[in-house]
Amino acid sequence: MVNYQTILVLSGKGGVGKSTVSSLLALSLVKMGKKVGLLDVDLCGPSIARIFGLEQHSVMNGPNGWIPVYADDEQRLGVMSLAFLTKRDDPVVWRGPKKTSIINQFVHNIAWGDIDFLIVDTPPGTSDEHITAVEAFKDFNLDGAILVTTPQNVSIDDVQKEASFCRALDLEILGVIENMSGYVCPTCSDCSFVFGRGGGERMASESNIPYIGHLPIDPKLTASMDGTNIMKDFETDSIKPILSFIQRYSKQ
């Protein structure tokens, strides 16, 4: 057993903003004064290291396991990713057993220290990485999963499968976030629902899953993900639903 609570961030579809949401959840918890670990088990497309500008770092082994790479000097946010163990831009073309092995190490062998929360970013889908992560985290305080979707039908179809995965593995769904929900034109202020609207909320209601809220397409947020200073730049207005959820969740 560990002293921290663990949340998995899942999506059915790729490209819906899972890594962005994982990062925002972690950052929101840090803002509330918590110590957080952020684990990236997306072995093929490890974005978390890039988001925090940590790609050049490598991992060192300590007496209690691999030492996370810290995103800040105060060591409030520790990050672990395969990106720290491989060369930048090198493809990871591993089959199942190797993936299973590294994920088990990520779960059992990291010296997180006295973190309060662990956020786990996953690849899209319901494959080796997800099955292994859920099975490995069973002995830990696995609180549940947050599902990320965009509003459109092709994404909703896939996130429903993700919900079905959670049920099959007895994993509580903490809520659904609808990402890329609307874009405000900087010229005429018209709000364009370019990926649709309400699909995530509808799906949550129909499936009896809590709805966390929606995040609009926010170029400032996109730029901060691509930039070098996300710990300072992430607090745009658009992330209010995540802050509210984290406020409620962290008090439990």
Add this chain to the structure above:
Amino acid sequence: MDADVHGPSIPTVMNLKGKKAIVENQKIQPLMNFGIKCMSTGFLVDEDKAMIWRGPMVIGAIRQILTSVEWGELDYLIIDLPPGTGDASLTLAQEVEIDGVVIVSTPQDLALADVSRGVQMFNTVNVPILGVVENMSYHICENCGNHSHIFGDSGAENMAKNMNLQFLGKIPLHQNIRETTDKGQPIVVSQPKSQFTQAYNSIAMNIIKYCTNK
């Protein structure tokens, strides 16, 4: 061919959602719409069911779709791959003679890192890269027509140049594309005169040129 076993979108996009494939003469019959033969795990299992499959099952499904489907005579087989460099991409790269890979990316740096990995993977297994498409290149406001580079500006186009890959074209981000896709009325069919149809057509022409010149 929908090789995205975990997130099969082809049934929705091709307006074949809810349909199931039948087997005739021990071969799985592809489903047809808009003059295109389609196959997806979406036609083989229930919609809501998650494919909680480890690698070997994914590989098995891909192999079955490749070999047990009655494709008949085709000029082109387009294979929609899942994101990443996982089992589906690897299996196809190793077991199928692929004429070329079209890499699709949004402009932002975060996406491009994954593109670079994909390109390297296909280079390693000697599969030719046909070119790069920059999707969601810029948003076109339905109200005032303003162009906004919400996911960055020309990132994929620049990457293609830097990696010496052919740049096949840009597709803008517009509600019409998503609406028609969600309804299963692909825009190139339902709005043939649209500028977005032109964008897809231009990419298709580049692909035909490439394949013809090979």
